[in-house]
Amino acid sequence: MAEKLVVIGVTKDKGRGVFAKKAIKADTVIETAPVIVMSNEDRLLLDKTLLHDYIFEWQPGGELMCCMALGWIPIYNHSYRSNCEYFMNYDDDTMYVQAVRDIKAGEELTINYNGEWNEKKKVWFDVK
Numbered sequence: 001m002a003e004k005l006v007v008i009g010v011t012k013d014k015g016r017g018v019f020a021k022k023a024i025k026a027d028t029v030i031e032t033a034p035v036i037v038m039s040n041e042d043r044l045l046l047d048k049t050l051l052h053d054y055i056f057e058w059q060p061g062g063e064l065m066c067c068m069a070l071g072w073i074p075i076y077n078h079s080y081r082s083n084c085e086y087f088m089n090y091d092d093d094t095m096y097v098q099a100v101r102d103i104k105a106g107e108e109l110t111i112n113y114n115g116e117w118n119e120k121k122k123v124w125f126d127v128k
Contacts, residue, residue: 005030006072006109014077017108024103030084032096033071040064060090069095079110086111 054074058067
């Protein structure tokens with residue numbers, strides 16, 4: 001599904017990113033991807049590698065774990081006023097990305113790494 005709506009390109013200052021191939025309406029599900037779920041102990045190891053920047057917290061039933069989303073989800077860049085939001089489906093071990101507003105063709109698609117599309121809490125790379 002994702003390849004019909006988006007393409008991976010290069011940004012000026014963030015490396016690779018995900019861009020709209022064509023206009024995308026608000027509430028459109030852009031991508032659904034399976035995840036690989038790992039324990040909190042695995043996360044401690046992953047935090048020492050480059051993969052730290054690509055994993056998500058995963059908390060089914062309140063248990064702290066992490067996951068690696070497959071597909072293009074790890075390539076979406078962060079924005080505190082993102083145009084997309086990601087959701088986790090703990091029942092079938094998937095994540096999906098959905099547009100929170102209309103997106104223009106050529107516009108970069110972003111998610112807020114805090115989970116809520118408009119959350120202002122500083123993420124790890126902005127904390128000094």
